[in-house]
Amino acid sequence: MxxxxxxxxxxxxxxxxxxxxxxxxxxxxxxxxxxxxxxxLGWFTSDRIYHSHYPIKSCHVYNQYSITSDRNVGGVESLVMGFQCTSYNAQCSNIFFTWMGPKPMVHVTKPQLIRQILADYNKFQKPKYGNPLASLLGKGLVDANGDQWAKHRKIINPAFYVEKLKHMLPAFYISCSEMINKWEGITKGGSVEVDVYPHLQTMTSDVISRTAFGSSYEEGRKIFELQHELAKLVVKDMQSIYIPGSRTVKKIINKRLKETTDSTKEDLLGLLLDSNNKEIKQKGNNKFGLSIDEVIEECKVFYFGGQETTVNLLTWTMISLCQHTNWQDRARAEVLEMFGDRKPDIDGLNRLKTINMILHEVLRFYPPGVGMPRMIHEETKVGNLTLPSGSPLILHLMLLHYNAEIWGDDVNEFNPERFAEVVSNATKKQASFFPFGGGPCICIGQNFTMLETKLALVMILRRFSFKLSPSYSHAPHVILAMQPPFGAQLILTFSCFCKCTCVISVGFP
Ligand code: HEM
The missing domain is CATH 1.20.5 (Single alpha-helices involved in coiled-coils or other helix-helix interfaces)
Structure with a gap:
């Protein structure tokens, strides 16, 4: 004993x-x-401060929002990332560090270094999320590294080729038309205050459900709604473990594997399965393809990649066009000249120069992702600096987008004109504009999102003028993407600028 x-x-x-x-x-x-x-290395940090990824205004005031009374102000970066801005200014360096829990977090804001890091996806890998719940939101391409990443990217790439997007335009159109119909019903031919944020959320969710699952989109949409709820829980760090929808997605995928019609190949899931089969056939072994579980994860990633980001791009664009009505007028004039009351086609959408400039400036001002995380696994040289193993890095897109040395003295002004020529002209030839990331891991969905956003804008601008409502609070804030946390209350005025009959048909030629 x-x-x-x-x-x-x-x-x-x-x-x-x-x-x-x-x-x-x-x-x-x-x-x-x-x-x-x-x-x-000569770096210092004054405080040992424990902060979460993107504290608002200051790490000491969690869960408080910085609201500016001036709706036209620039300097959004200090509202969104006050703490990092303060450290950035205090340390006066293009590379500095702060504390994340017990670890020093290295912040990089120098364009050449960011480019170099983005180019080397083997040395600078995407970190595994500390919060295990976050991985429930999707563990596909976005957090894959090394050979796993290369395999997934190769198989998924074909689903996003520009010529494939052409076939998705009708799905974009149907979802936008439903939202416009709703707004017509609400405004009843006059003016009314509408919080457009939830409407744009529904529209962008609908687009991704239709384009991902085609005819099975109703089932897909339910899963995405659950995913959205899960995202809210993850953000709140709640401890409930629930994987929504995986069985339903599995059912959709299994059904799809038995179908061979051409139409099923034109949505993202069909294109992905098609590309997967080709890869397996070519290499003669299943291990070169994705498993059903991996396909499920990629579908989840499409939802988060496709919805959370696009809805915020569209919302900030509408808000910016309220703040700068001259640009709203210019955008509308371009739309009417390009399409009149015709249904927008892909060639016309690609030729919308003013709208393209506006979207670039909105992505500079309000990049949905303000920074990209990376992790170093072994001692690594960056420029002439040697970073110790285990350093977590943040590549600061947003601080780069607000650097007056790169963009000029009007950096805090909303000025789409700066994008009138090629992007490098706006940045004194230093590649410093990375709203979609860069290097081999550049956003796979950027053409998808630009097409969707342009189509939505065309349809909105033709039917409505809009201005900010007095109840709108300007408080850009990062949760999963940068968003307006109190909504986007606009006064929508129905005005049929294209002088058509205003009967919206959901058919597409
Ligand atoms: C305004 C819209 C969007 C923005 C601003 C955006 C931004 C980004 C950024 C910055 C990255 C790079 C992340 C990194 O390297 O750490 C990225 C990657 C990615 N995005 Fe997007 N995205 C958008 C829309 C979309 C859409 C519509 C989809 C899919 C339907 C998508 C799917 C992905 C995927 C799968 C990756 C990972 C790519 C890889 O690692 O190879 N995104 N996105």
Whole structure:
């Protein structure tokens, strides 16, 4: 008995010692070593501050929003990322560090370094999320690394080729038409305040359900609604583990695997399965393709990649066009000249120069993703700096987009004119505009999102003029993407600018 007790006591003591040592290493020894190494590079940080990824205004005031009374102000970056801005200004450096829990987080704002890091996806990998719930939102291409990433990207790429997007235009059109119909019903031919944010959310969710699942979109939409709820829980860090919809997605995929008609190949799921089959056939082995579970994860990623980002691009564009009505007028004039009351086609959408400039400026001002995380696994040189292993990095798109040395003194002004020529002319030839990331992992859905957003804008501008409602609060804030947390209350006025009969048909030629 005594021997037993002694053995238990020894086992407990060893366990406590092992875990205690690990804890000490994690919380003190490794951070100290990294700190020493970073300070050796001449960097400093004044405070040891513990902050979550994107604190608002200051790490000390979690969950408070910074609202500006001036709806036309620039300097959005200090509203959204006050803490990082403060550190950035305090350290006056293109590369600086702050503390994330016990780890130093290295912040990079220098364009050449960001380009270099984005180009080398093997050394600078996407981190696995600390919050295990976050991975429930989708574990596909967005967080794959190395060979796994290369395999997924190769198979998924064909689904996003420009010529494939042509076939998705009717789905975009149907979803936009439904929203416009609703707005016509609400405005009843006059003016009314509408929070357009939830409407745009429904529309962009609908687009991704239709384009991902084609005829099975109703079932797909239900899953996405659950995903949306899950995202809210993840953001709140709640501990409920629930994987919504996986069985239903599996059913849709299994059904699809048995179908071979051409029409099923034109949605994202069909294109993905098609490309997967080709890869397996070509290489003669299933291991070169994606499993059903991997296809499910990619569908989830399409939803988050496709919906959370696009809805915010569209919303900030509408808000910006309210703040700068001259640009609203110019955009509408271009739309009417290009299409009149014709249904928009892909060639016309690609030739909308003013709208393209506006969207670029909105992406500069309000990039849906303000920074890209990376992780270093071994001591790595970046420029002439040697970064220690284990350093988490943030590549700051937003701070780059607000750098007056790159963009000029009018950096805080909304001025789409800066994008009138090629993008590099707007940035003194330094590649500094990365709303869709860069290098091999550049956003796979950028053409998809630009096409969808342009089509939606064409349809909105032809039927409505809009201005900010007095109840709108300007408080850009990052949750999963940068969004207006209190909604986007606009006064919509129905005005049939295209002088058509205003009977919306959902058919498409
Ligand atoms: C305004 C809209 C969008 C913005 C601003 C945006 C932004 C980005 C950015 C910055 C990245 C790079 C992330 C990194 O390297 O860490 C990225 C990657 C990605 N995006 Fe988007 N995105 C948008 C729309 C979409 C859409 C519509 C889809 C799909 C339907 C999509 C799917 C993806 C995927 C799968 C990746 C990972 C690519 C890879 O690692 O190879 N995105 N996006």
């Amino acid at each position: 005594e021997v037993m007790s002694a053995a238990v006591a020894v086992a407990v003591a060893v366990t406590v010692a092992v875990y205690g040592w690990r804890f000490l290493k994690w919380v003190w020894l490794l951070p100290k070593a990294m700190e020493k190494s970073l300070r050796g």
